[in-house]
Amino acid sequence: MERDVLDEINQHKMSRYQWFVIVVCVCLNIIDGFDVMVMAFTAPSVSAEWSLSGAQIGLLLSAGLFGMAAGSIFLAPLADKIGRRLLILICLVIAGLSMLACAFVQSHTMLAALRFVTGIGVGGILASSNVLASEYANSRWRSLAVSLMSTGYGIGATLGGILSLALIQHLGWRSIFMAGGFTTIAMLLMSLWLLPESLDYLFAKRPKQALEKVNAVMQRMGLETLSTLSQYEKKQQNKGGDIARLFQGQQGFQTICLWAAFFLVMFGFYFVMSWTPKILISMGMSPQQGVSTGILISIGGIFGAAIIGLLASRMKIFHALSLFLGLTAVCVFLFVAVSSQVSVALMVGLLLGTLINGCVAGLYSISPTIYDAEIRSRGVGYAIGFGRIGAILSPTVAGIFLDQGVAPATLYAYYGVVFIVAIFVILMLGNAFYRRQSLPKEAVGHA
Missing domain, CATH: 1.20.1250.20 (MFS general substrate transporter like domains)
Structure with missing residues (x-):
């Protein structure tokens, strides 16, 4: 009889490795909180430098949210085809580079455009990391695991406020975007090293080396490895x-x-x-x-x-x-x-x-x-x-x-x-x- 690994994980006690993956996802979500609030913290300084109207400030504040909506709708679904991990890595590159570019803009229209691009990356990160945390938790602690991700928003917003108080007065508003960009690139490197692929995705799509990747994760979770990849029962057979x-x-x-x-x-x-x-x-x-x-x-x-x-x-x-x-x-x-x-x-x-x-x-x-x-x-x-x-x-x-x-x-x-x-x-x-x-x-x- 074939093992139902996903059901086994659902019923099994949470391992330290599973909690570790969830902590990595929380760190990813901190970027969301920081990115949403960074424009609010820098808006007075940006407005003063370029003598912006209320409508222009409103555009800057909204651009990131528009980007996040676009990222969630158009980019996040690709994770079902290419994998949660790869999509998150791509989005980290998009968010990190565009945040760094924000520090060098010379007009509010270019800043708004880059805020939109950053939002696209963050929208993809948020949806995919949310799914990944859910898939690595067992049935009892799944709600807590995904809820803990939302603490990242508050942490990111708080860090954004603290950095603004510390940096803007001495280094100007551009330094906040530089800090955010470098932090995002650091998160990219950490994710390249530490972030695993979703087991649900590996069983459902069976990409190259799926069995090796599944067994590597199962070893870290303290579960017995597989000799062959279990058949994944598709619940949706409709065309x-x-x-x-x-x-x-x-x-x-x-x-x-x-x-x-x-x-x-x-x-x-x-x-x-x-x-x-x-x-x-x-x-x-x-x-x-x-x-x-x-x-x-x-x-x-x-x-x-x-x-x-x-x-x-x-x-x-x-x-x-x-x-x-x-x-x-x-x-x-x-x-x-x-x-x-x-x-x-x-x-x-x-x-x-x-x-x-x-x-x-x-x-x-x-x-x-x-x-x-x-x-x-x-x-x-x-x-x-x-x-x-x-x-x-x-x-x-x-x-x-x-x-x-x-x-x-x-x-x-x-x-x-x-x-x-x-x-x-x-x-x-x-x-x-x-x-x-x-x-x-x-x-x-x-x-």
């Missing part, structure tokens, strides 16, 4: 391209729900991250207090991702995420109400950061489990890319509401409703997922 397979049968409903959840959560997340400091300052806080609240929200994210992962090891991830979404909505409703009391607002801000980042981490945990190995990177990449569209639209929609005279408290209430709607979407997705899991494999293959 059609990879895109069509995302929407076949019950898979289609799950894909639509996942895209909707990513859009809603990212829509609310980027409103909180982008507008909170500015709105609090306009409501009477000092600039230092407003920025401090924004930093606390980022710091809270480091804890939120870990907490939802631990919670998911005790209960279904869909229920854990729904709980986080509900508490986030409550916090959003409360936040503006307590803004006049600075100490209370700071505490609520920390709690809001913990919860809202936990929501994003929960979505990242769910997304790889929805799809089979042959289309996993495509499915996750498209979902994250669709979420990035919500991220791009959110700050603009908030600005339009504020320009129309909508009070901050009312605006926060609108965004609180977004998280409530997301609860219903996640619960529908969870019901569909567990219903599909309960079907015989033959029925799933033809669903």
Whole structure:
């Protein structure tokens, strides 16, 4: 009887090597957090040097997000064809070189173009590393493993803030991009040395030397090696391209729900991250207090991702995420109400950061489990890319509401409703997922 290695890994205790691979993926995700925030930290200095208008600054802030959406949608799916590892290495080259090039630009249009290119690389890294972490974890700790990746965002954002304070005053804004570029190249070298290929990919696609690569990984995990490569049972036998397979049968409903959840959560997340400091300052806080609240929200994210992962090891991830979404909505409703009391607002801000980042981490945990190995990177990449569209639209929609005279408290209430709607979407997705899991494999293959 042939061994089912992937099922064996699912049931086996997590080895130190598996946790090590997940730590490498967390380090990859730090690049995402740094890249998203680096333009926000350097924007005042860039604006001062080139006398930029608000619209021009907005273009610089949005270019990276547009690139990340493009990378998730168009680049990440290639990981299902060429492998997670190779795609990550290619994206690290793209992100590293374009970050370094940002330090030498002489116009805001060239900077915006390079920010878009950097975003493409980061979008591919995020989706592929998310899938890789999921595939190296066992069934019990998978949600925690992928959630821990989201701590990288908070770490990257915090490091970006610290570097900005330390370097911009003495070396100028270009030094931040130089630091980011060299860090990304260092991560490329580390990944070349340490990052393994996904076992799911090796079994599904059987590239050259697949057996040797599988056995090398299994030895590091403390598992008995194989004499021949096990047959991988394809769950999808339907004809059609990879895109069509995302929407076949019950898979289609799950894909639509996942895209909707990513859009809603990212829509609310980027409103909180982008507008909170500015709105609090306009409501009477000092600039230092407003920025401090924004930093606390980022710091809270480091804890939120870990907490939802631990919670998911005790209960279904869909229920854990729904709980986080509900508490986030409550916090959003409360936040503006307590803004006049600075100490209370700071505490609520920390709690809001913990919860809202936990929501994003929960979505990242769910997304790889929805799809089979042959289309996993495509499915996750498209979902994250669709979420990035919500991220791009959110700050603009908030600005339009504020320009129309909508009070901050009312605006926060609108965004609180977004998280409530997301609860219903996640619960529908969870019901569909567990219903599909309960079907015989033959029925799933033809669903």
